[in-house]
Amino acid sequence: MEGLRAQGDAWRELVPIADVDPLGNDFDWVVAHTEAFGDERDIFGWTLYDETERPVAILPFRKEPRRGLLSLSRAIITQDGTFDSEYLDLILRPGFERESIARLLDLLSDKRSIDCVVLTGVPESSPTLGALRSLLDERKLPRRERGFAACATPLPDHFDDFLKALKSRVRSKIRSSIRRASEAGAVLNWCTDPQSIRADLEVLFELHQKRWENAGKSGSFAEQNRRDFYNSLAPHLLERGQLAFAKLELDGQTIACQFGATVNDTYYQIQEGFDPDHSDFRVGTALRGMMIEELIRRGVSSYDFMAGIGRHKTDWGAVPRPCTTIAFALPRIRARLAYGMREFLDRRNQA
Secondary structure (H helix, E strand, C coil), X not given: CHHHHCCHHHHHHHCCCCCXXXXXXXXXXXXXXXXXXXXXXXXXXXXEECXXXXXXXXXXXXXXCCCCCCCCCEXXXXXXXXXXXXXXCCEECCCCHHHXXXXXXXXXXXXCCCXXXXXXXXXXXCHHHHHHHHHHHHCCCCEEEEEEXXXXXXXXXXXXXXXXXXXXXXXXXXXXXXXXXXXXXXXXXXXXXXXXXHHHHHXXXXXXXXXXXXXXXXXXXXXXXXXXXXXXXXXXXXXXXXXXXXXXXXCCEEEEEEEEEEECCEEEEEEEEECHHHHHHCHHHHHHHHHHHHHHHCCXXXXXXXECCCHHHHCCCCXXXXXXXXXEECCCHHHHHHHHHHHHXXXXXXX
């Protein structure tokens, strides 16, 4: 962790110019996530510099616990593995992608405790994928890929224009939910007080858990690690003016809330919760509609739902954002055999 924290200056220099998503690859996000979920013994990585001592690549990894006695030893990006971080990527200075990934493959090959590497959820538009695929082919290192979609909704300049672009049944549902919430006296508020942010998060945890436990599931915040991550992350986002944590309140009580961040004119929906006892007027729908109206006023141009796609997102105008998980073997006999066989089977199944 000490080595990871020491990369802050290089990290903050590279992220704004690298072709990476700025949320899940942000330095404070990565540190908070690794502190909450990582194991000191599993963290490793490198920062690469050019001849002028400029940082050109930040390559943070952690060793994933083995899944079985005979399983391969896998390395993943530091903040991967818990379904909190999306659009993960290697942080590379433009123009140095191929050179940096070639050096990374050399470094990983020398790390004998790792058999293979998994990069999860890299946006298909990332230059990392093209350079990595090319180098893996050249070095004859077998790989597997799995595509999946995240999704985001482009936001126009006016809320009415946003509603007009939706299907009539969805438009009517949003308007009705907002109207009923307003008639009941519910109001939209934003969490902006550093002194109350932990209390606001406790409400989020409670509402999220209440909803999922009513459905017979454990919920995301059953783990203390995830609560610790949010408690560490939120003050950083708030200090930089990026926290977008909204709550719908009725008679002084929060009945729905949504935790997100606004970075570079994009709002990222990270987590949400609502009180199922007030589901009669769709408090979650009312809150999102009110939020989108306010976000548009603030000049936000995209509402990013992040990983996954479904009707509950496409109804709000979300369009797919293709991503890829790529896993590849390092030059180890057992890893080559395992991945080579899997790659062969994948190709045969697609034929």
